[in-house]
Structure formats: structure tokens, C-alpha cells
Amino acid sequence: MEALDAMQTESLHAGDGPPRPRLALSGAVKAFGPVVALADGNIDILPGEIHALVGENGAGKSTLVKILAGLYRLDAGEFHVGGQSVSFRSVADSKAAGISVIYQEPTLFPDLTVAENIFIGRQPKGRLGLISRAAMRQAARDLFDQLGVRIDPNRVAEGLSIADQQIIEIAKAISQGATVLVMDEPTAALSGVEVERLFQVARNLRAQSAGILFISHRFDEVFALCDRITVMRDGRYIATHVTSTVTVDAIVHEMVGRDVGALFPKVVAPVGDTVLSVKGLGRAGVFADVTFDVRAGEVVALAGLVGAGRTEVARAVFGIDPYDRGTVEFAGTRLRPHSPKAAIDAGMGFVPEDRRKQGLVMNLSVGRNTALTLRDRVARFGIINGRAERAAAVEWSRRLQVKTTSQEYAVSTLSGGNQQKVVLAKWLATDPKFLIVDEPTRGIDVGTKSEVHRLISDLANRGIAILMISSELPEVLGMADRVIVMHEGRITAELSRAEATPESIMHAATASLERAQ
Amino acid sequence: MSEPGSSTTRSSPVTPADKISSLDTRLIDTTKTLPTEPKGRTGAARILLGRDAIMIYLLLAFVLYASIAIPRFASPVTVGFLLLDVIPVLLIAMPMTLVIITGEIDLSVASIAGLTSALMGVLWESGLDIGVVLAISLFAGVVAGAFNGFLIAVAGLPSLAVTIGTLALYRGLALVVIGDNAVANFPPGLTAFFTSKIGATGIPTVMIGVVVVALFFGVLLHLTPFGRGLYAIGFSKEAATFVGIRVSRAKFWLYVGTGSVSALAGIYWTLRYSSARSDNASGLELTVIAAVLLGGVSIFGGTGSIPGVIAGVLLIGTINFSLRLERISDVVLIMVTGSLLIASVVAPSVFEALQRWRHGRRMHKTLPQVPASGATSATAPGVQERK
Numbered sequence: 001m002e003a004l005d006a007m008q009t010e011s012l013h014a015g016d017g018p019p020r021p022r023l024a025l026s027g028a029v030k031a032f033g034p035v036v037a038l039a040d041g042n043i044d045i046l047p048g049e050i051h052a053l054v055g056e057n058g059a060g061k062s063t064l065v066k067i068l069a070g071l072y073r074l075d076a077g078e079f080h081v082g083g084q085s086v087s088f089r090s091v092a093d094s095k096a097a098g099i100s101v102i103y104q105e106p107t108l109f110p111d112l113t114v115a116e117n118i119f120i121g122r123q124p125k126g127r128l129g130l131i132s133r134a135a136m137r138q139a140a141r142d143l144f145d146q147l148g149v150r151i152d153p154n155r156v157a158e159g160l161s162i163a164d165q166q167i168i169e170i171a172k173a174i175s176q177g178a179t180v181l182v183m184d185e186p187t188a189a190l191s192g193v194e195v196e197r198l199f200q201v202a203r204n205l206r207a208q209s210a211g212i213l214f215i216s217h218r219f220d221e222v223f224a225l226c227d228r229i230t231v232m233r234d235g236r237y238i239a240t241h242v243t244s245t246v247t248v249d250a251i252v253h254e255m256v257g258r259d260v261g262a263l264f265p266k267v268v269a270p271v272g273d274t275v276l277s278v279k280g281l282g283r284a285g286v287f288a289d290v291t292f293d294v295r296a297g298e299v300v301a302l303a304g305l306v307g308a309g310r311t312e313v314a315r316a317v318f319g320i321d322p323y324d325r326g327t328v329e330f331a332g333t334r335l336r337p338h339s340p341k342a343a344i345d346a347g348m349g350f351v352p353e354d355r356r357k358q359g360l361v362m363n364l365s366v367g368r369n370t371a372l373t374l375r376d377r378v379a380r381f382g383i384i385n386g387r388a389e390r391a392a393a394v395e396w397s398r399r400l401q402v403k404t405t406s407q408e409y410a411v412s413t414l415s416g417g418n419q420q421k422v423v424l425a426k427w428l429a430t431d432p433k434f435l436i437v438d439e440p441t442r443g444i445d446v447g448t449k450s451e452v453h454r455l456i457s458d459l460a461n462r463g464i465a466i467l468m469i470s471s472e473l474p475e476v477l478g479m480a481d482r483v484i485v486m487h488e489g490r491i492t493a494e495l496s497r498a499e500a501t502p503e504s505i506m507h508a509a510t511a512s513l514e515r516a517q
Numbered sequence: 518m519s520e521p522g523s524s525t526t527r528s529s530p531v532t533p534a535d536k537i538s539s540l541d542t543r544l545i546d547t548t549k550t551l552p553t554e555p556k557g558r559t560g561a562a563r564i565l566l567g568r569d570a571i572m573i574y575l576l577l578a579f580v581l582y583a584s585i586a587i588p589r590f591a592s593p594v595t596v597g598f599l600l601l602d603v604i605p606v607l608l609i610a611m612p613m614t615l616v617i618i619t620g621e622i623d624l625s626v627a628s629i630a631g632l633t634s635a636l637m638g639v640l641w642e643s644g645l646d647i648g649v650v651l652a653i654s655l656f657a658g659v660v661a662g663a664f665n666g667f668l669i670a671v672a673g674l675p676s677l678a679v680t681i682g683t684l685a686l687y688r689g690l691a692l693v694v695i696g697d698n699a700v701a702n703f704p705p706g707l708t709a710f711f712t713s714k715i716g717a718t719g720i721p722t723v724m725i726g727v728v729v730v731a732l733f734f735g736v737l738l739h740l741t742p743f744g745r746g747l748y749a750i751g752f753s754k755e756a757a758t759f760v761g762i763r764v765s766r767a768k769f770w771l772y773v774g775t776g777s778v779s780a781l782a783g784i785y786w787t788l789r790y791s792s793a794r795s796d797n798a799s800g801l802e803l804t805v806i807a808a809v810l811l812g813g814v815s816i817f818g819g820t821g822s823i824p825g826v827i828a829g830v831l832l833i834g835t836i837n838f839s840l841r842l843e844r845i846s847d848v849v850l851i852m853v854t855g856s857l858l859i860a861s862v863v864a865p866s867v868f869e870a871l872q873r874w875r876h877g878r879r880m881h882k883t884l885p886q887v888p889a890s891g892a893t894s895a896t897a898p899g900v901q902e903r904k
Contacts, residue, residue: 375742
């Protein structure tokens with residue numbers, strides 16, 4: 001609390017001249033091997049302001065936050081806190097400098113009380129050096145008063161809502177002398193009332209001249225709460241605007257504004273009959289009222305922000321997860337729910353998001369992985385024909401040009417791109433009618449990426465229906481015949497290839513529906 | 518499928534060989550790929566050169582050594598007693614191999630054998646026909662296994678906890694069933710049959726049944742789609758689910774398998790010693806698991822083979838038997854088994870390190886001739902063209 005007093009005194013003197021930023025990062029670079037996650041990060045946070053940071057998935061926001069939090073060290077660039085150049089080696093360094101990050105889902109100790117959680121590791125001591133519970137409770141109460149919320153400091157943390165947990169984290173940060181609070185998508189899991197309460201807390205802190213960095217995908221929140229907005233794209237700083245001088249359209253344009261060139265060898269294939277028909281699919285708390293069709297020869301992209309429920313819909317369609325309502329029809333017949341086997345037998349394939357955990361059995365050999373989907377087909381009277389199994393694996397590895405010296409090596413020894421080819425190979429080997437590809441090019445090199453794109457296009461051309469989930473807008477725009485956009489578990493737009501633009505998709509993905517029309 | 522009469526109608530059964538030959542090969546560009554191994558090692562070579570072969574060679578080496586070094590070792594009598602001793606472990610080790618390959622465990626097997634034995638005693642004493650007694654006892658094993666399977670596969674409880682529980686539960690039930698009594702008056706013809714030998718070979722007649730069980734589980738694990746699925750489950754349940762493997766169902770049936778084979782072992786035990794007691798086969802679960810691990814099955818799941826496990830069981834059995842012939846005390850025996858077990862757990866990692874080193878060298882030699890991945894084309898996704 002001394003820190004806040006200090007803040008207040010400081011802000012009294014700040015009247016003359018422009019306020020000095022509490023935190024300033026400029027020209028920040030962070031690379032992981034050959035992957036540059038942050039090419040040019042810039043941000044400055046003034047005392048007494050709420051500053052929004054917006055950008056697509058992969059724009060470099062998380063990397064920037066992790067640099068602020070002391071989790072990553074800068075490769076290049078300048079980082080000043082309170083006018084002094086800093087280089088954090090750990091989260092503790094960042095905390096000591098007065099920066100605190102509030103994550104989407106805080107992790108409190110469930111068995112400790114609220115007050116104990118706030119003061120863990122630095123409990124106020126009374127006589128004889130014992131912890132003074134009374135002092136701790138009083139301090140917690142004071143903190144909540146300061147934030148303008150009411151939470152009982154004596155109750156245990158278990159069972160608190162995420163909103164309450166976030167506020168406890170904020171209280172903890174303030175008590176540790178934080179002058180800059182970074183809130184990483186704090187509202188994603190909150191209800192309307194809770195969001196409003198969090199905003200009130202943020203405004204109170206602003207009035208007490210703390211600096212707040214607010215990261216959100218929701219433009220209504222950004223515009224309602226924040227004083228300035230910084231836009232990032234592809235790991236680079238694009239611009240900073242004073243909120244009152246800018247429109248949602250301008251921000252969206254800056255977020256996505258890049259050329260979607262002829263990178264994607266998209267051939268519009270003749271569209272055939274409906275292969276997959278999803279009607280009113282819903283799963284409580286995950287997605288609701290999802291209705292769409294995919295026809296033979298068509299690439300339908302499922303776009304939206306991370307967490308919009310796209311993968312969850314795909315998993316339910318394929319039978320990995322159950323669903324509560326609605327139907328999935330495949331080639332005219334209703335598909336048995338919650339049975340991947342039924343889906344595969346009907347002619348579906350699923351190239352999942354997480355190649356290492358879901359797509360492949362990493363310790364199994366390349367050959368066995370490739371033939372895993374064929375295990376029933378290479379058997380006669382229940383006994384596997386080993387020669388046919390190996391022949392199929394070799395054949396499909398060759399078709400997809402999987403580079404390995406031996407089919408017998410564990411698939412984990414291959415590169416990411418080659419692993420993805422094995423995943424594709426094992427599904428193409430089943431001769432599917434419908435293929436779900438979830439983030440098909442995540443984490444693979446540029447060369448293989450365009451191979452995969454060509455492959456998808458080619459498959460559609462051969463009459464396979466494809467549902468592609470992708471968080472990369474260029475990929476969506478380049479590959480899709482139709483784009484279905486989801487936001488918070490619901491479909492918010494269905495756009496034809498002609499209608500799909502970065503702006504229209506982004507608007508639907510952030511659910512500013514009226515502007516999308 | 519857009520047109521009727523498409524050449525790839527799913528309903529028509531297509532054997533893989535037909536399928537591959539009927540694919541449009543014109544589009545395949547093989548010139549730029551690394552030569553993939555043209556043909557993998559076939560059946561016999563795979564077994565003779567594979568990693569599990571080490572256990573088989575070790576066994577052969579030890580048998581050879583024992584035959585030369587221990588005077589009374591190489592005789593039909595030795596073979597007979599050794600196999601009679603080893604049969605219960607060998608039996609239970611078969612389904613246990615499959616269970617451990619999926620990354621689970623079953624500690625209740627010996628208790629199931631004990632329960633079966635107790636049940637046999639009580640039912641026989643009550644005057645039932647021996648055929649009925651055997652059938653009911655076997656069925657009890659099936660039920661006991663199904664109960665484990667239900668708790669593990671359907672309720673999703675951890676197998677270690679569940680089977681520690683049923684280890685105590687089934688042994689307790691055995692005691693409830695028969696108390697401190699022992700029943701010994703089984704039909705003499707039957708008990709004699711269980712210790713009889715095939716001609717002068719010294720091989721027990723019941724080995725025929727054991728071989729059938731071993732063949733069944735060997736084929737199930739190595740040659741069926743179900744078996745392929747078990748390896749995948751052992752490494753990654755999630756990835757297995759994504760290729761349509763029914764993980765829970767597979768696990769359930771494996772526990773039914775361990776339950777019923779444990780019952781067979783219990784029946785064998787009772788008739789071989791002509792004694793039905795509640796404490797029959799007690800502690801056997803650890804011997805079985807030790808032998809399975811020694812046979813090259815990874816406790817973490819995913820690797821192992823039936824031939825390897827058979828060799829492991831026989832190796833432990835042979836070592837124990839020869840030590841006993843040399844009148845070496847049981848304490849040493851236990852220590853030897855323990856050391857072997859530790860060695861067998863360490864060995865695979867050494868082997869793996871060696872393989873990685875070899876792989877690294879091979880990659881180093883071949884890679885420079887490989888064109889960059891971006892330069893190759895992927896025009897042939899190899900899906901049959903629809904006319």
C-alpha cells in the first residue's frame with residue numbers, strides 16, 4: 001500500500017509536462033530458434049491509464065506479456081521501468097520492479113483462505129514472530145475496500161468464481177507494490193456482471209494512478225474501458241491510438257491488413273452433394289446451435305479466435321466428445337454420436353490440432369503409425385497381413401514424400417512437417433470422403449506448409465469434402481470456398497469466398513455482427 | 518461421394534493389395550524421395566533380430582550353460598518339474614503382458630487364482646460333478662476379472678489402486694469361502710493327469726493347454742487389429758482414440774482375460790498339488806510381473822512381445838530351478854530374481870541410446886543427398902480419382 005501512496009504523490013507532480021511512462025518497451029525482439037515471435041515490440045504504459053493491446057492470434061501479444069512478466073528475456077530492444085533500463089532474469093525481478101500479470105485463470109491455493117492466499121509467503125507477523133491472522137485479515141479487508149469490492153477474507157479459496165479469483169490476484173499484486181498490472185484476456189471467462197465489476201476495479205486503480213495493460217479480443221470492452229489502443233500484427237508494432245480518435249473498423253483493418261497474395265494454390269473445385277450435415281449441435285457450456293453443411297469438393301473453413309469452440313465442434317462431429325443436442329448426418333444417414341470408430345467407418349478422417357499428442361503415437365514407428373488407421377482393412381479373418389500392412393505404409397509414405405530413412409524408426413525422430421505428412425498419410429490411406437483438418441500447418445516450416453496447402457486443395461479437387469479449422473487468416477482466405485465464423489461457441493457468420501475478407505471475418509470472430517453485414 | 522457408381526464405393530470389400538495396385542500411379546513422383554526401406558524384415562527375421570530376441574538368446578545360453586555345468590540338469594525329470602513349476606506364471610504372464618502393454622497393471626491375479634482354488638474345494642466337497650465345479654470356478658475368474666475391468670475401464674479408476682483393492686478383496690473372499698480348511702480328495706485320475714508327462718519327454722501333458730493359451734494371446738497381440746490398438750493405447754490413449762480405437766472396451770476385455778486365465782492357473786494349482794486352499798498361489802502376482810518385465814515389456818506401456826515374455830518366464834524359472842538343484846538357499850534366489858529384474862529395466866534404455874546413436878550416424882550419411890523439403894512437389898496426394 002505504500003506503493004500506491006507513492007503513486008499518488010507522483011501523480012500530483014505529474015501535472016507539469018507530459019507524464020513519464022511507468023513502463024516502456026521499444027524495438028523488442030524475441031526469437032525461438034528460427035521462429036521470430038516478436039520482431040518489433042513497442043509499448044508504453046503511463047501512470048493512470050488503461051492501455052489496450054490488440055492483435056490476431058500469433059501477433060506476438062503473449063510473447064510481449066511474457067517479456068513483461070520476466071518469463072522471457074529480450075534478444076534485442078530497450079526495456080525501461082520507471083525511467084530505468086531493466087533486464088529481468090525471473091518473474092521475481094519483474095514483480096520487484098512493480099509489474100504484475102493477472103492471467104485468465106488464476107491459480108490460488110484452494111485450501112487456504114482468501115487472506116492467506118493474498119499474503120502467502122509474506123504473512124504479517126505479530127508478537128513472538130507468529131503469523132498475526134487478525135492483521136492479515138484487516139490488511140485484506142483494506143485492500144478490497146481500496147478496489148471497491150466485497151470478498152470475505154476468511155473464506156477458503158476453493159469454489160470462488162474465476163472473477164473473484166482474479167480480483168484476489170489483483171489485490172495480491174497491489175499489496176506487493178505493483179504499479180503496472182497486465183491483464184491477459186481477463187474477461188474471456190467472465191459473465192457480463194463480473195466484467196463490469198472488473199472494469200470498476202480497473203477504473204479505481206486507474207484513479208489511483210496505476211498503469212494497466214489490458215489484452216482482449218472484444219472490441220466493445222476495449223472501447224468502453226481503455227484510454228489508448230496499441231495494435232500488433234505478425235510480431236510487429238503497428239500503431240497506438242487514443243481511443244476517442246479511432247473506430248473499430250480502423251483497428252480491425254490494422255490488425256489484419258496485409259496482402260493475401262497468390263500464396264495459396266486454390267482451385268475452385270466443382271461442388272457435389274452434401275457429405276456432412278450438422279444440425280443444431282450443442283454441448284452445454286461449450287457450443288450451441290451449430291448448424292452447417294459441407295459438400296463434396298468443398299473446403300469449408302471454420303474461423304474464429306482461439307477458444308471460440310471450433311475444435312470442440314470438430315471433436316463432437318468426429319465422435320471424440322459427446323454432444324447434448326442436435327444431429328450429425330453423414331452422406332444422408334445419421335452418425336452414431338461419441339464414436340470415432342463409427343465416424344471412421346463412415347469415411348471420416350481427422351487431422352487433429354495437437355500432432356504430438358493426438359495425431360500420432362510418437363513412440364511407434366513411422367510404418368505402424370501410417371497403418372494404424374488401416375488395421376482392420378489389412379486383416380483377413382481377423383488376422384493382420386503383415387506384408388499388406390507394410391506395403392500400405394511404404395506406399396503412402398512415398399505418396400506424401402515422408403522423409404525417413406526407415407519405416408521402423410519412431411515417428412518422433414521426424415521433423416514437424418514430416419510428422420504432419422504421416423498424419424495426413426494415415427488418413428488419406430483410408431480413402432476418406434470427408435476430412436477434418438485442425439490447424440494443419442501449425443508449427444511446420446514454410447516449404448512443407450505450401451505442400452500441405454496444395455495437398456488440401458488437390459484433395460478437394462478430387463471430391464473430398466474438407467472442414468479446415470485455422471487461426472491463420474491468410475490460410476482461411478486462401479484456401480476456403482466458404483468460411484464459417486464462430487464466436488464463443490456460436491456461429492456468427494457464414495461467408496462465401498467472395499464475401500470473406502479479413503475485416504468481415506474479424507468482425508464476426510469478435511462478434512461485432514452489425515458491422516459484418 | 519458425388520457420383521453414383523464411383524469406383525471407390527466403400528461397401529465393396531477391397532483388399533489392400535488390390536487397392537494399392539488400382540491407384541493411379543502416374544501422379545506419383547518417386548524420384549525425389551529418399552529410398553524408403555523396400556521391404557521390412559519379414560516374420561522370422563523380425564523375431565530373430567528384434568529386441569525381444571535378446572531374452573531368447575539369454576535363455577538358450579543359460580540352458581546350455583546349466584546343461585554342462587549342473588550334472589543333473591539335462592534330464593527329462595528336470596524338464597518335467599521345471600515346467601510344472603513354471604506353468605502358473607507362464608499362464609498368467611500371457612494376458613498380463615497385454616495389460617502392461619496398455620500401460621495398466623493387474624495385481625489381483627494371484628488372489629483370483631486363490632479364490633478359484635477355494636471355490637473348487639468347497640464345490641467339490643458339496644458333491645457337484647467335477648465338470649460343473651471346473652466350469653463354475655472358471656466363471657468366477659471371469660466375473661472377478663470383469664469386476665476389475667468395470668472399475669478400471671468404465672468407472673475410469675486407476676488400475677494400480679483398483680487391483681490392490683481386489684488383491685485383498687478376492688483373497689479375503691477365498692478365506693470366507695473355504696476358511697482354514699484344505700480340500701484334497703479330488704478325483705485321482707484328474708490329479709494324475711495334471712502331473713502326467715507326454716511319453717518320455719518329460720514335458721507335462723498340460724503344456725499343450727498352456728501352449729494354446731500362449732498362442733491365443735500371442736496371435737491376439739501381434740497379428741490382430743486389436744493387438745495393434747493395444748500398443749497405441751500404451752503409448753498414447755488420446756492418439757489411439759483419434760484413430761477409432763475403443764480404449765475402454767479393450768481394457769475391459771483385457772481384465773476379463775487376466776481374470777479367466779488366473780482362474781485357469783488356480784485350477785491347475787489345485788489339481789497339481791491336489792489341494793484346494795485359500796492361500797494357494799499367494800504372492801504369485803509379483804513373480805508374474807517380474808517375469809513379464811524381464812521379458813522386455815515396458816512398465817510404462819507400449820513395448821513388449823509374447824515371445825520375449827515366454828523367454829523371460831522360462832529364464833527366471835530355469836535360473837531358480839538350477840539354483841535349487843545346486844542347493845542354494847531361497848534368499849539368494851530372491852536376490853538373483855531382483856537383480857535380473859533391475860537389469861531388464863535398465864537394458865532397454867541402454868539399447869535405445871545405442872539405437873539413437875546408430876540412427877544419428879545413418880542420418881548423417883544420407884541427409885546431404887536429400888533435396889530441401891520445399892523443393893519437392895506434392896502433386897500426388899494419392900487419392901483415387903473419381904470418374
